[in-house]
Amino acid sequence: MKFTKxxxxxxxxxxxxxxxxxxxxxxxxxxTVTVQNLTHGSHFTPLLIAAHDGATHLFQLGSAASASLxxxxxxxxxxxxxxxxxxxxxxHSSAAGLLAPGDSFxxxxxxxxxxxxxLSIVGMVLPTNDGFIGVNSWEIPSIPGTYTMxxxxxxxxxxxxxxxxxxxxxxALGNAGAPGTPSGSxxxxxxGAASTDTNxxxxxxxxxxxxTNASGGISDFDSRVHRWLNPVARVVITVSE
Amino acid sequence: xxxxxxxxxxxxxxxxxxxxxxxCGSSLNEKEYKVTLVNVTANQPLSPAxxxxxxxxxxxxxxxxxxxxxxxxxxxxxxxQALLDEASENTAYVKSVSGVGIIPxxxxxxxxxxxxxxxxxxxxxxxxxxxxxxxFAGRSSDKIASLKEGESFSMxxxxxxxxxxxxxxxxxxIPGPVDGGEGFNASRSSDANFxxxxxxxxxxxxxxxxxxxxxxxxxxxxxxxLRVERVR
Numbered sequence: 014m015k016f017t018k019x020x021x022x023x024x025x026x027x028x029x030x031x032x033x034x035x036x037x038x039x040x041x042x043x044x045t046v047t048v049q050n051l052t053h054g055s056h057f058t059p060l061l062i063a064a065h066d067g068a069t070h071l072f073q074l075g076s077a078a079s080a081s082l083x084x085x086x087x088x089x090x091x092x093x094x095x096x097x098x099x100x101x102x103x104x105h106s107s108a109a110g111l112l113a114p115g116d117s118f119x120x121x122x123x124x125x126x127x128x129x130x131x132l133s134i135v136g137m138v139l140p141t142n143d144g145f146i147g148v149n150s151w152e153i154p155s156i157p158g159t160y161t162m163x164x165x166x167x168x169x170x171x172x173x174x175x176x177x178x179x180x181x182x183x184x185a186l187g188n189a190g191a192p193g194t195p196s197g198s199x200x201x202x203x204x205g206a207a208s209t210d211t212n213x214x215x216x217x218x219x220x221x222x223x224x225t226n227a228s229g230g231i232s233d234f235d236s237r238v239h240r241w242l243n244p245v246a247r248v249v250i251t252v253s254e
Numbered sequence: 255x256x257x258x259x260x261x262x263x264x265x266x267x268x269x270x271x272x273x274x275x276x277x278c279g280s281s282l283n284e285k286e287y288k289v290t291l292v293n294v295t296a297n298q299p300l301s302p303a304x305x306x307x308x309x310x311x312x313x314x315x316x317x318x319x320x321x322x323x324x325x326x327x328x329x330x331x332x333x334x335q336a337l338l339d340e341a342s343e344n345t346a347y348v349k350s351v352s353g354v355g356i357i358p359x360x361x362x363x364x365x366x367x368x369x370x371x372x373x374x375x376x377x378x379x380x381x382x383x384x385x386x387x388x389x390f391a392g393r394s395s396d397k398i399a400s401l402k403e404g405e406s407f408s409m410x411x412x413x414x415x416x417x418x419x420x421x422x423x424x425x426x427x428i429p430g431p432v433d434g435g436e437g438f439n440a441s442r443s444s445d446a447n448f449x450x451x452x453x454x455x456x457x458x459x460x461x462x463x464x465x466x467x468x469x470x471x472x473x474x475x476x477x478x479x480l481r482v483e484r485v486r
Binding site: 074075165166168170174206207209210211212213214216217218219220222231236242243 | 292293294295296297359360361362410454459460469470472473474475476477479
């Protein structure tokens with residue numbers, strides 16, 4: 014079978030490669046990050062935006078979530094991650110409240126100092142059981158400028174995606190259920206969309222299932238409102254010297 | 255101050271690390287790459303990885319174009335032998351390697367490739383999501399010639415529909431552990447017959463009562479995290 018050259022294919026994927034031409038340098042930069050919620054019916058819990066060293070990770074794909082990440086992903090609690098970052102001499106900025114669909118949050122200016130040249134972002138997606146929007150250890154370029162990247166939805170792998178609301182203390186570590194639907198359209202009486210997580214490491218979220226039954230069905234989420242596809246956020250990073 | 259804009263038309267881009275290189279006296283023109291695939295799906299085991307290094311004239315697949323029969327073998331049945339054979343006969347072929355086995359959800363595999371060539375080097379990778387009719391995660395022809403010793407990059411690998419088999423999700427049609435059904439079938443009459451981004455699976459949890467798949471088999475892009483490191 015003979016293939017012919019295809020310009021469309023080039024434009025589709027040609028820009029998707031970016032060699033890491035930026036070498037690690039040990040001088041301070043100033044970084045400001047804006048995150049926009051691109052979902053139409055889901056909120057982000059207070060975002061945590063951090064510049065840290067290369068040895069620090071808020072999460073790693075294919076590895077089990079830390080208890081601190083689990084608390085953020087299941088209930089929006091970032092205090093554990095903040096403590097972890099402080100212990101690693103990282104710098105960070107966090108939002109005061111929920112980020113509604115379409116809205117943006119801009120961090121304070123982060124000074125990377127001599128070591129904190131890696132950027133990570135996390136915040137829980139509501140409603141989910143343990144879904145979060147994340148940017149994972151992106152190396153801050155040494156060249157000043159404005160950089161744009163997608164924010165993807167990850168699954169912490171720590172809780173079954175039952176998509177049930179109204180369970181007791183659902184946002185607490187290890188407790189089943191989703192902690193709320195700030196955008197409304199909450200159902201009730203579902204039997205549960207899932208009972209286990211096959212992949213118990215941090216992975217790409219398979220998406221909300223939902224249903225259209227407000228008083229039963231398998232899920233308490235609304236499939237017409239609460240679904241999304243990646244990317245779920247637009248991340249704009251401004252780097253200056 | 256110089257402004258730099260990095261546009262991402264498709265978004266499946268992540269830059270991770272560039273390591274500081276340590277000079278070592280390598281022999282003439284020998285290069286060594288470590289290629290890692292991490293399965294970031296919820297419940298889709300991946301068929302043994304296919305990694306091919308080549309010049310620009312070879313294309314493992316192209317969006318909007320018909321899949322080769324060799325790619326059809328991979329996308330429908332998870333077998334990469336035909337794809338490796340097809341590539342090796344191409345004049346642009348440099349070297350290839352197959353992973354040793356299934357990569358489970360959350361699992362990863364790293365393969366090592368040594369070459370003595372070459373300028374204009376490209377990499378292509380592919381692996382089947384085995385609990386589907388004909389879905390595969392793949393990247394075709396990413397340039398890696400400028401990757402220096404000690405440098406690495408990471409990329410998101412999209413999930414494609416080979417377009418060679420209808421997405422019936424029916425019992426008997428899916429080769430993965432959920433079903434143990436049919437793999438490769440040469441007929442293409444039931445599908446669009448071109449490669450495109452996969453629309454996802456419907457599953458019996460979302461109204462397709464004849465689907466052998468449940469909600470755990472759903473997926474969102476990307477399906478794989480790919481890391482390429484030049485170690486020498």
